[in-house]
Amino acid sequence: MKLLYPTSLILDPSKISSSFPTISLHPYDVQSPTIPQDHHNADILITWTNSPQNLSYAVTNLHQLKWIQSLAAGPNDVLSAGFDSSKIKITTGSGLHDRTVAEHTLGLLLVAARRFHEMRDLQNQGKWPGHLGGPQPDRPKGSFRTLRDAKVTIWGFGNIAKTLTPHLVGLGASVVGVARREGIRDGIQVYGEDKLKEVLQGTDALVMILPGDKTTRHVLNKETLSWLPNHAWVVNVGRGTSVDEDALYEALEEGSIGGAALDVFETEPLPEGNKLYGAKNLVLSPHAAGGRPQGSEELIIENLAKFVKGEELKNLI
Known part of the structure; x- marks a missing residue:
């Protein structure tokens, strides 16, 4: 053989x-x-x-x-x-890839909550990001500024989600899942996709870890994005095809969501000149979550x- x-x-x-x-x-x-x-x-x-x-x-x-x-x-x-x-x-x-993707996802969530991307942008402009330092409100409502008491929804609750969840809980986040089948997994409430709208309406950060197939294509679209609060962040470490990038760009430009951190895209590498490079509050990661x-x-x-x-x-x- x-x-x-x-x-x-x-x-x-x-x-x-x-x-x-x-x-x-x-x-x-x-x-x-x-x-x-x-x-x-x-x-x-x-x-x-x-x-x-x-x-x-x-x-x-x-x-x-x-x-x-x-x-x-x-x-x-x-x-x-x-x-x-x-x-x-x-x-x-x-x-x-469970540990490496979970670690990368946690990093993207912390970037979003603590605004590291804004700090780096201002640093590159030679400016002091003073509004992000000094005394800050503790867990302000209607804002994603810390994982403590934040509601994190993980859409696609498999092995990576199970690896990520204890780290989020350890930092004080409230974690729920969304999957095809409802139930309790590793002590976490996982809702069926029929309850997606209700779950997203109370979400501070949405983590997407969905597989790439015809059933998940563009499941995050104009309609589902509209269910998120305007401060909520989207983090996608699953497959790029699950996000309608045009709808996401529009939501970012309009400010109808707080921001997005993407590790996967419909076309990789993301073509030079793609409008996502200049989108507001978008952190791009070059399919780096796994790879090990x-x-x-x-x-x-x-x-x-x-x-x-x-x-x-x-x-x-």
């Missing part, structure tokens, strides 16, 4: 080979438009930051593939390349053991 692993991150193949001596491991360049012909008989493909050309080549030429293990949180790139999950097992790296899968070898080994035994794989789509 042959396994191809990417050179786009540091993996220790000895950890894998010591557990599965009968599986031959071979590195490959994920940015190359081709894969060497002597690897066309691979059974397993591990992917991470593969170029679209590389994945398209794999679809066309790696006919013996039985399983693709993506180290990304979702399968979008693999499916977009043309792989058919009804014919090939496809598993994701869900769980590998943690525990990759452990996930690969766990799924290899299941694959060899014919058991259902972890994170199978």
Whole structure:
């Protein structure tokens, strides 16, 4: 059995080979438009930051593939390349990015609440941001200035949300979730999407961690944005397609929301000259929340053991 692993991150193949001596491991360049012909008989493909050309080549030429293990949180790139999950097992790296994305999200929320972006803007202009220093009102109503007593709504309450929530609660925030199914998750009230309007109307900061598929496309749009208070901030670390960027830009320019911090966009990189670069109270982050899968070898080994035994794989789509 042959396994191809990417050179786009540091993996220790000895950890894998010591557990599965009968599986031959071979590195490959994920940015190359081709894969060497002597690897066309691979059974397993591990992917991470593969170029679209590389994945398209794999679809066309790696006919013996039985399983693709993506180290990304979702399968979008693999499916977009043309792989058919009804014919090939496809598993994701869900769980590998929980800590890094949660940390980045917390950072964006603190930037928004403490106005670090305004301080830096004025610093670059050679001006003293005096209105942001000195005595400040404590938890002013109708304003997002601190996480203490702020209502943070997390739309898309999966593993990343569960990792983020204790940090928010520790800083005094009141956290609720929104998901397809209502219930209590890790002690947090999660509302169904049928209650979205009611939840958003009382939200100080909306964190979006939604997957990218046709059901979530532009779910944050002109209508749903209008449900937010005019001081509320939007933080998106899920998928760029979940936000109608034109509607968001309009809301920012009109001041109908307090601001936004985006780590993901419909088109990446965001094209030079895009109007979002100049939007009021918008913090741009270049898809930097994840990008550091943690525990990759452990996930690969766990799924290899299941694959060899014919058991259902972890994170199978």
